Amino acid sequence: MQISAKLRIATIAAATTALMSTATLFGANAQETYRIGYAISKTGPGAPGAATSTTPNYEMWVKEINDAGGLKVGDKQIPIEVVEYDDRSSSEEAVRAVERLINQDKVDFILSPWGTGMNLAVAPILDRAGYAHLAGTAVTDKAPQLAQRWKNSYWLLGTGEQYAVEMAEFLKGLKDAGKINDKVAMIAVADGFGIELSKAGRAALEDRDFDLVYDKTYPLGSQDLATIVNDIKSLGADTFVAFSYPPGTLGLTEQSRVLGFNPKVFYAGVGTAFPLYKDRFGADAEGVVSLGGASENDPKIADYIKRHIAFAGREPDRWASIVNWASLQSLQQAIERAGSTDREAVNAELAKGGFDTILGTYKPGDQTFWQVGQWQDGKFVGVAPTSMEGAHELVFPKPAWKGAN
């Protein structure tokens, strides 16, 4: 009897607290805010990627704006309020979470989820409801068609093809200068990204009279790639290209180092531009080529990296993070330029472009960022397109591995 009475009191106390906190929440709603919503993979296979390229940027952006008093809309300062959900890396959850953001939470703007699949799942819903879609982490060859299909959608990372073509073009420059032979060994991870890039890369390299002496895929999750490295080593290719994912990228680098496979050009895939690559390989990262890149000498980028470290406790990756940040800067300026939180006015401003961002003057969807980068003196710098301002000279040939010998 004694215990159950206590339990009852505890229950009533808990219920009252819950009610009171709900009341406080409603109280907060009475104040004018700009409501931003997003559903992102906090759990499941997409979680590590989301936590690297997307979530820290969203959180840092909201915090910086709110610390400054909020968005400047007309003559008012409006703070940002965030509604966030976990899509648990499931398309169905992402679809429902976005429906909830639109119909229940009635948010003013919805930021994109992580990954190609999730972004494509929510795109039609956002379009139908009149929300703009800054798809920050989708790489798809359909990007141009998608942008036409859904008028207010922006596919920030572009197509897989563009990275492959830019790389092939860059290699052609080296071949024409007589620096490398025409033999290329190419491998790819058997997953959406690897398949799309290797397909485009195969065509682009063959168009430029390269001879693909090795062209295979390896399964996602496989880290023991010594056999592949050994096979390739004897083929006499000056160029090694791997469209790999982070575990494979690390495994390939490690095994090439152990087996002494040191081609003149060593191109590895996603993960190379991550800070952890440099941490793991130290001086041996020097000369490794990959996709992405950052103009770290550019004060804006350097400042962004510094703020990101201070906020999240780690460096941003040198590819999607930078593009995502530029899109968030664009959004802020679009709202402030529109002078209103009206969705259509903001969408119209976004479509005009001309925003001042860490990527310079930018319109979401512009592919004005580095397609090929290289580790040079502990920084992952951009080397191609060579026409871009601040392009670094390639360190060539790749220096010998030091660590494992």
Added chain:
Amino acid sequence: MTPFLKPDFIRPVAIGAAIFAALAFLPSLVDSYYMSLAISVVSFAVLATAWSMFSGPTRYISLATVVFFGIGAYTVAVLGEVMAFPLVLLCAGLAGTVVALLVGFSTLRLAGVYFVIFTFGLTELVRQVVSWYEVNVTREMGRYVFLDITQNDIYWQLLALFAVLLLTGFVLGRSRLGFALRIIGEDETVAKHCGIDVTRVKVALFVLSALFMTLTGAIIAPRWTYIDPVIAFNPMLSFQVVIMALLGGPRRLLGPLLGVIPLTLLFEVLTASFPNHFSILLGCVFMVIVYLLPGGVVGLYEKYRAPKKRTLSTDTETTRKSGEKTA
């Protein structure tokens, strides 16, 4: 008079038809968020009921739900833009049936935990085969589904599918096949002695249940726009279906529905209110369910409303005894 014209057949079917007709008007009453919730409830209702149709009476715990669901979704991704949607559904149904037949004949001789492990492994197997095919043959990993099928269309299709499923289950429960299946569930040896072709009955039911799962996947696929093997064959779905069916009570036709509705709503509330603590809270809820409701919602209902009718367990006793006598 055929058995289908008896009042104890007509009455439930008429009531069911009236309820489904009323549910068909839901889209004109609520906004698209509630529609997406309704789609979730109906799709899980079909999956859990179809799962129970086979697993309830036979007591084979199948973790292959997502295999068939994914096959349905993939068929739409491959054929969606080639032919009319009803034809695509037909092809999906065929594909699901063929796979279910293959799987059924090769594995339904396995018993107990071996079957559970096999069905779980099957998900991985099918996912890898599809990946291999896409990597080496089509050289495109993801597929796009651009179909002009609205959320309401999906809802109506799922509702119709659920109606057909319940009717099938209802007819089945009154048929010789359903009776045979119940005997197998109680004691396979007895069933064999009664002259039942155990394997064929099990395979037939497995295929039927798989067919409904496949169609669910096919109907829901246009909602996702983009499908790759990881998205289509997500093993979480199989577990969710098992949990929902077990919570409701898999041995009654409407039992799974009693698990689907509260759990779908619970998932929704947890996701919406505690996005960062979803997994922990879900775990706690499951523990509560297992401790407080070991027999599922149906079990609770039966416990507090002492049944007047002969229950399944007395049936069992009789069958067991007669079985022992025969043996």
